[in-house]
Amino acid sequence: MRATALNHVSISAVDLEESARFYEQVFGMERIPSPRFKNATVCWLRVGSLQLHLFLDDATPNRQHHLGLTVDDFDAAYNAVKGRMTEPWGLRLVLLPSGQLQLYFRDPGDNLIELNAPAASLDLSRYPELVHLEDEVPQPPESEGARLYLDDSLVIAS
8 A cells, every 4th residue: 555646735724714815816716615623723725636624723833834725827926925925924035955946934824835836937037035045054965856847747836
């Protein structure tokens, strides 16, 4: 027996409606029917063939655990996220040595979100916040094979 795919990811939402609206408006996710649970209030969203489950919860999310998303238009996502950022949320844009971008920011529930995209198809001069990971942290030779996309056919270039 082995796992064959990820089905969904669950994250906390302090305000379920605000978080659901954020994911709908920024990423075009679609609400789908959700069951009612005895001890949890949830909202399920479609993300391609996967799901994001929002759980009403006032717990503080772990500061490093995060949800990584691939988007079909990185520029549009960057602009949408940047337009909604407030000082406490902030954002961080990193270029990996393998040529892939990671845009980190916090959602309305304070969850850490990471947007991923291949950098080759983008004009990197448009992103003043961009930092090169190897400029901050020396990379050992074994890190050269580190890739966000294990199957290039799954990458949607923007």
